[in-house]
Amino acid sequence: MIAEPGKTMELKFNGKIKTAKLPGQKRPADQAVLRMPTLMGVESACKQELTALGFEAAQIAVSDASVTLTVPWEKMPAAVAALNLNLRTAERVLLHLVDFNVQNFADFIAAVDAVPFEKYLDPGYFIDIVGYSRDSKLSSVPALQRLLKKAVIKRLQNYSPAAATCNVNGIWEENRNLGSDRLQFSLVRDKFSLDLDTSGEALYKRSYRPLNHPAPIRETLAAAILYFAHFLPNCENHREVLLDPVCGSGTFLIEAALLLTHTAPGLKRAFRAEKMRLVGEAVFLQARSEAESRSYLYSPPVAQQPLYNLLFGADIDKRALKSAQENAQRAGVSAYINWTCADLTAYAPGGIMPFPQVQAAERVLVLANPPYGERLGDEVQVARLHKAFKQLLFQKTEAFAAAAPAPERRQHNYYELKKKYRFSIITHCADLEKQLACKANKRRKLYNGMLPCTLYQYF
Known part of the structure; x- marks a missing residue:
């Protein structure tokens, strides 16, 4: 049975059985939320870019150091490709998975156990988890990483279509040579947020500048x-x-x-989402072709x-x-x-x-x-x-x-x-x-x- 937000479930934690209510709200299955972290003060420029790319104001939300874009799920791959290639002021493009308020590990485990990671992650890819905690009761980042990784593996073992080939003798195999999926979390004032990185290298790494100049501007x-x-x-x-x-x-x-x-600033570099099952190379090829057709360097008018x-x-x-x-x-x-x-x-x-x-x-x-x-x-x-x-x-x-x-x-x-x-x-x-x-x-x-x-x- 797949756990859902709002339901209760029994968990064994530190040798004791606890009942936990799954926090958070269920996100509509037909909507995808893309989050673009920015430097502080740059948010309005990123919003301006999204508008110039043809997205409507109702799809865009701005908060401190972050801009989010909501798109229909079927349009998510094309949006991921277009944003990674074209955005000049965003630091990354992240697919938002879940957020919830949490103050203890039992509720945290219950909540992350309910996330359908099998829908988002690539079978056999190495699962990389990074994040931070600030002003929260759960302050240990290594503990959060460990519990989250355990929850991800558990979901994949139980629900992934590739479980028969990747789950060998009860151990979920990860292969960096195939690729990697990077999960990025934040826990700020007891609010946990989890995203899947689609960019790979940060977007400011355009590929034209080696880091050999003192104090360059990003x-x-x-x-x-x-x-x-x-x-x-x-x-x-x-x-x-x-x-x-x-x-x-x-x-x-x-x-x-x-x-x-x-x-487009991303025309000369690669992105993690090109190798992700959710997005793939085909939409990037199309987005690159469209970007090249707009560029005077590739298609002079x-x-x-x-x-x-x-x-x-x-x-x-x-x-x-x-x-x-x-x-x-x-x-x-x-x-x-x-x-x-x-x-x-x-x-x-x-x-x-x-x-x-x-x-x-x-x-x-x-x-x-x-x-x-x-x-x-x-x-x-x-x-x-x-x-x-x-x-x-x-x-x-x-x-x-x-x-x-x-x-x-x-x-x-x-x-x-x-x-x-x-x-x-x-x-x-x-x-x-x-x-x-x-x-x-x-x-x-x-x-x-x-x-x-x-x-x-x-x-």
């Missing part, structure tokens, strides 16, 4: 900042150019080039508007610049990005851009992720960079500067952004606005790695 965060800065519509409709004057390994520019060419001389990157570090160029080449977008080695603090005082095309442009978006003084640089270097941004992009508000005495000017918003520029900078430095002597038009709280940061936007 690709998913860079893509979200491009959304927040309204890069694509301004670039396509107004020929606004993009400059990153401290480009490092080139993440902003490569993500911008992928956006500009309408190229007949009347394509010139996309060159729109993206520019500069950095003082020649090695970082070489790494950025190699990354762009791996991503297939090197032809769309212009690079130069230049010191921001050297050219900023004269207000001369390191590229003549940027100097002559009518509209310029300057995007920057400079050192914060935490992982790279120190406070003096950070202040010098901020001063350079001020010299390059801002000008005095002459009426206020002339009228106010010097001590008062130092405490007020007496600089303004030059007319042709928009400026977005992410930093951990709390004194940025004071150092620029100009309050941002918009601020957004984000995390870069584990560092709480702010995206300051001037326009």
Whole structure:
């Protein structure tokens, strides 16, 4: 008999018989819930992406660091393929299996015993279980992993169609060479949630950047900042150019080039769901074909508007610049990005851009992720960079500067952004606005790695 939520059942736990009520609610069998974890503050960008992919607002729900999408079960495989290939700001695509409130191990065992794992998992695949517990009565992650793995094996032994071949002498055989199914759980304030990972490697691993540059910005965060800065519509409709004057390994520019060419970020990598029985390779082949047909890299339009001389990157570090160029080449977008080695603090005082095309442009978006003084640089270097941004992009508000005495000017918003520029900078430095002597038009709280940061936007 298959246990169902809401029913009671007897369990033997620590040698004692206990009666447990199965917590949670039964999910409709004809609906699938896909969950996309995001970095904190990036949720709205992920929702925007889902809408652009054709999903309706009623299907989408947003919570802290997570966006969920509900689709009919028969459309789940195609949705999994499309999301993995196309999403730029999500960290993973997870198939949500169950959630329930639990405060003791007897109820936990009863609840996970009722999950039909045989419906979701691949016979013979290795079962990998990861997760965490926070602010909950059940705090031992190893114990939760052990009990969950035991429940999974028990279900598969009893109900899997492949039980006759995989269950050898009472032992369920797992083979990593066949593949792996990754179950991911969270237990937060006594609420347990369980998902099946369809991505494999995290989605920010686009395959174009090896991890050899100090303190790079994550690709998913860079893509979200491009959304927040309204890069694509301004670039396509107004020929606004993009400059990153401290480009490092080139993440902003490569993500911008992928956006500009309408190229899905996952086209050059593989996903776990391609080998999963629930999804499979066929739907990914179809989704890849559709994504390639939209990309200017794979299917250039007949009347394509010139996309060159729109993206520019500069950095003082020649090695970082070489790494950025190699990354762009791996991503297939090197032809769309212009690079130069230049010191921001050297050219900023004269207000001369390191590229003549940027100097002559009518509209310029300057995007920057400079050192914060935490992982790279120190406070003096950070202040010098901020001063350079001020010299390059801002000008005095002459009426206020002339009228106010010097001590008062130092405490007020007496600089303004030059007319042709928009400026977005992410930093951990709390004194940025004071150092620029100009309050941002918009601020957004984000995390870069584990560092709480702010995206300051001037326009």
